[in-house]
Amino acid sequence: xxxxxxxxxxxxxxxSLLSFFATILVTGENHGFVRTLNRKLIGLKxxxxxxxxxxxxxxxxxxxxxxIQIVPQVSNKTFFGAINIIDDQxxxxxxxxxxxIGRAQGFYASGSQEEVALLMAMNFAxxxxxxxxxxxxxxxxxxxxxxxxxxxxxGGSGLFRFARGYVQAKTYKVNSTTRDAIVEYNVYVLHY
Numbered sequence: 407x408x409x410x411x412x413x414x415x416x417x418x419x420x421x422s423l424l425s426f427f428a429t430i431l432v433t434g435e436n437h438g439f440v441r442t443l444n445r446k447l448i449g450l451k452x453x454x455x456x457x458x459x460x461x462x463x464x465x466x467x468x469x470x471x472x473x474i475q476i477v478p479q480v481s482n483k484t485f486f487g488a489i490n491i492i493d494d495q496x497x498x499x500x501x502x503x504x505x506x507i508g509r510a511q512g513f514y515a516s517g518s519q520e521e522v523a524l525l526m527a528m529n530f531a532x533x534x535x536x537x538x539x540x541x542x543x544x545x546x547x548x549x550x551x552x553x554x555x556x557x558x559x560x561g562g563s564g565l566f567r568f569a570r571g572y573v574q575a576k577t578y579k580v581n582s583t584t585r586d587a588i589v590e591y592n593v594y595v596l597h598y
Contacts, residue, residue, distance in 0.1 A: 458542075460497060462494050462587075466586055523547055525545075526547075542593060550577070555576075557575065567597060569597040571593065571595035
């Protein structure tokens with residue numbers, strides 16, 4: 407029995423070594439705490455390009471607003487310093503009664519003393535059909551009175567995992583008294 411132990415140990419060592427090299431070949435290089443992954447092993451297939459179109463409803467007025475100011479402005483001219491938390495409806499058409507496809511959840515902050523320009527940090531959380539539970543994350547500058555604004559897509563989840571791209575925002579309608587707004591969004595995103 408004592409003579410078989412070294413052979414079994416040798417076989418185990420060779421098997422372990424081969425397994426280690428096979429793992430490196432499959433997953434990529436190993437640099438200690440970072441390793442290159444084979445994207446197919448984590449469920450990433452071919453990259454897709456998608457265009458998503460919807461309307462964003464920012465309602466500050468009424469009995470049930472979906473945008474609430476949590477920090478007041480220090481400038482009446484540009485609303486500088488104001489921060490709003492949002493849970494805005496995303497609909498297929500410009501009417502609030504049109505089909506709800508998700509919500510924009512996050513915040514926007516007025517960050518300019520020269521013009522009305524917002525820092526937008528929000529997730530488009532989709533609730534309809536195939537994309538239910540998936541999100542797209544936007545973080546960027548929104549110069550409100552510019553006709554067509556562009557902000558970067560910095561990530562996503564679900565069917566939009568590893569998302570990157572941009573959004574274009576165009577004001578459809580705004581009430582200057584209540585500041586309620588409807589904004590048309592076109593999202594151009596690359597994802598897996």
